[in-house]
Structure formats: C-alpha cells, structure tokens
Amino acid sequence: MDKLAILIPAYNEEQTIEKVVKDVKEVVSAIPGSVIYVYDNNSKDNTVALAQKAGAVVRHEYAQGKGAVIRRMFREIDAEAYIMIDADDTYPVEAIPDMYQKIVDKDVDMVVGDRLSSTYFEENKRPFHNVGNTLVRKLINTLFKTNIRDILTGYRAFSYRFVKTFPVLSRGFEIETEMSIHATEYRMLVENQVISYRDRPEGSESKLDTYGDGFRVIKTVINLYRGYHPFAFYSIFSLIFFLVSMILFVGRVLLPYPATNTVPNFPSLIVSMILLVLAFITFFSGSILDAIETSNKRNFELKLIECEDKKKNG
CATH class of the missing domain: 3.90.550.10 (Spore Coat Polysaccharide Biosynthesis Protein SpsA; Chain A)
Structure with a gap:
C-alpha cells in the first residue's frame, strides 16, 4: 500500500x-x-x-x-x-x-x-x-x-x-x-x-x-x-397530483352537484379519481424507497467497518 x-x-x-x-x-x-x-x-x-x-x-x-x-x-x-x-x-x-x-x-x-x-x-x-x-x-x-x-x-x-x-x-x-x-x-x-x-x-x-x-x-x-431522498422527491409529485385532483373534483363535480343532484361532468370525476390514485401511489412509493435507502445507509456503515479492517490488515 x-x-x-x-x-x-x-x-x-x-x-x-x-x-x-x-x-x-x-x-x-x-x-x-x-x-x-x-x-x-x-x-x-x-x-x-x-x-x-x-x-x-x-x-x-x-x-x-x-x-x-x-x-x-x-x-x-x-x-x-x-x-x-x-x-x-x-x-x-x-x-x-x-x-x-x-x-x-x-x-x-x-x-x-x-x-x-x-x-x-x-x-x-x-x-x-x-x-x-x-x-x-x-x-x-x-x-x-x-x-x-x-x-x-x-x-x-x-x-x-x-x-x-x-x-x-x-x-x-x-x-x-x-x-x-x-x-x-x-x-x-x-x-x-x-x-x-x-x-x-x-x-x-x-x-x-x-x-x-x-x-x-x-x-x-x-x-x-x-x-x-426518495420520500421528499416523490412527495412533491404526490402533492401536485392531490391538489390537481381536489381542484378538479371540487370545481367540476362537487360544487355543481347540489343544483342538479347529478354529476354534470363525469369525465372530470374520472380524471380526478385517477389523479387521486396516482397521488397515493407516488406517496407510498416514496415511503417504501425511503425505507430501502435507510437500510442501505445502515449497510454502508457496516461496509465502512470492513474497509477499516482491511486497511489495518493490508
């Protein structure tokens, strides 16, 4: 060495x-x-x-x-x-x-x-x-x-x-x-x-x-x-999907509903639900990946210990 x-x-x-x-x-x-x-x-x-x-x-x-x-x-x-x-x-x-x-x-x-x-x-x-x-x-x-x-x-x-x-x-x-x-x-x-x-x-x-x-x-x-930082990264997209979903649902579905007791913009309801599902998917994807990254950092600490032992013995 x-x-x-x-x-x-x-x-x-x-x-x-x-x-x-x-x-x-x-x-x-x-x-x-x-x-x-x-x-x-x-x-x-x-x-x-x-x-x-x-x-x-x-x-x-x-x-x-x-x-x-x-x-x-x-x-x-x-x-x-x-x-x-x-x-x-x-x-x-x-x-x-x-x-x-x-x-x-x-x-x-x-x-x-x-x-x-x-x-x-x-x-x-x-x-x-x-x-x-x-x-x-x-x-x-x-x-x-x-x-x-x-x-x-x-x-x-x-x-x-x-x-x-x-x-x-x-x-x-x-x-x-x-x-x-x-x-x-x-x-x-x-x-x-x-x-x-x-x-x-x-x-x-x-x-x-x-x-x-x-x-x-x-x-x-x-x-x-x-x-x-997968949780922070995917949470950004989750929040965007959630906000757009709520704006679409409230503005195009919920507010017009009392006047007719029907859903006047059915496609908007479908799109808002799809976006809501995407919000949950990205949120939980970030949570899972964050847990994996935490595990990787623990394993890295063990790798550092092995590296130090190799240096001392080499």
Missing part, C-alpha cells in the same frame, strides 16, 4: 503534463512512499511519453470519460491517502502537503480544493462556467444541506475509506458532483481548502462542454436527490 498516491487523469495534455508531474514530484519528495500515477484516457498526442519522461507511473483506461478513469484509479490503487489533481496545470501543487495532512492527521474523508473562494472568477475566461459553478453549488448545498464551497473542482484529497466505498456511476465530468453528494449523504468528514486557480496556459484546450456537461450535472443532481 502506497503512503500517498497522486492520481492524475489525462487526455491530450501534452502541453502541461510534464510540468505538472515534475511540480508534483518536487512537492511530494518529502513524503516517503509517494507515487505519482498518470491515467491516460486514449490521448492522441504525446501525453504518455512526456508523463513517463517526467517520472510518473503511466496506466491506461480505454473507456472514454473522466468517470471511467476515476473508477479505474480507485479500484487499482491502494494507498493510505490519495490526491487527485487535473493535468492542465490550473491548480497549485503547493497545497498537496496540507491536503495530505488533513487526511492522515484529522482523519478527513475528502478535502475539497476550493477555487471559488479565491481567484477562479478572475482567472476563468468562460463566463458561463462561472455562472454554472455558482448555481450548482447553491443547488446542492440547498437540497442536500451541506456546505461544500466548490462542487465541480477536480482538485481533491481522499481517504482510503472514501475511495474504496465510493460507487462510481457517472462517466463524464459530473463525477465530481457525485463525489460531493456521496460524501455528504453518508456523513463522511469533508473539509474545504481554499486554493488559488490559474487559467489554462495559452494553447491548452479545455475538454469541457459548457452546455452539454452542465445539463448532465443538473441531471445527475436530480437523479441523486431522487435516490438519496
């Missing part, structure tokens, strides 16, 4: 990968047992050769997407602590020792490199990314009642416990959102660390699709809220 594993996902980063590896190597030289891993994701340029030249251990993930790369990294590497940093030279490697110490000394499960509280909005040249980061942060912190200050950052430190119990479901850049919500929902200890941010050097191109990735992130947030 490594003391510290530096995980660098890379896809066509020949302009910056050598510098990033060398900078990281210099910083972690004071931490014995540190290994730098570059996981190449089908790069078409000289990323692999330059990473090897700089002294990194290069491995490959042939399924395209950052989520696939992280799944491979987390499953293959055993270490007491992990630092994940992007290969685009936008993050300060000088923060690595502090992030590492929080993992080993304070038993933190995830340290989030917080760009948004420092230079991100000045350095980032893509205004829609600024808006998107802010909206996603506010949405998640509101829905999941947390205080993670930078949801989409790719600069994070992890404990062995987090890495070995995190189910990677996303394929793309929405993986950071999934990590943040997973840590929050399973009551893992998360700390924010303010870091400086610098924009990509000239000639280095971002792999992000502002609108496409933004849509996928929002979709991920909704799906995770449905999964982790």
